[in-house]
Amino acid sequence: DHYIELIRALFGLTRAARNLQDDLNDFLALIPTDQILAIAMDYLANDAEVQELVAYLQSDDFHKIITTIEGLPEFANFYNFLKEHGLDVADFLNEIHSIIGLPPFVPPSRRHARRGVGINGLIDDVIAILPVDELKALFQEKLETSPDFKALYDAIRSPEFQSIISTLNAMPEYQELLQNLRDKGVDVDHFIELIRSLFGLP
Known part of the structure; x- marks a missing residue:
């Protein structure tokens, strides 16, 4: 299931040298990933409210929210800050795009985000x-x-x-x-x- 892959991606972001990624890994090491995956699979398969939420995440209204946020210069600055400090979230964000039905995520450095007039x-x-x-x-x-x-x-x-x-x-x-x-x-x-x-x- 795509949402299970998203959870796996969240707990397995690209690893790098000692930096923000390692700091995040220290926290993730304390989280019972397998148990969370089992719980998520159960809810996704059997809970109507969760299924309704999933449908909303794949809607045009939610897509507009995501694309608006990703178009902000502040988002680009934060993305680049994370990358410069060793935390590459591009694959994780691309997984989100794939799951909710958006085109592949394009990193800010390769994307034109209009800032001025x-x-x-x-x-x-x-x-x-x-x-x-x-x-x-x-x-x-x-x-x-x-x-x-x-x-x-x-x-x-x-x-x-x-x-x-x-x-x-x-x-x-x-x-x-x-x-x-x-x-x-x-x-x-x-x-x-x-x-x-x-x-x-x-």
């Missing part, structure tokens, strides 16, 4: 899911290992390319565009500085 919100949400450290590391690796990439990088930093940038900056139409974005609340200057910092541009 407007253009700034869009930019912030996109930046939030970018693997910045990995991008910087790959950027440095390409500079060292790819002649073509190094040539492109040198071209972007060359006086000729900077002349193009200077010409663009001097255009009234371009400055008007930037000002219009600022007037709409878009932090253009921060975004430009972020790009420069990310890729080491002048």
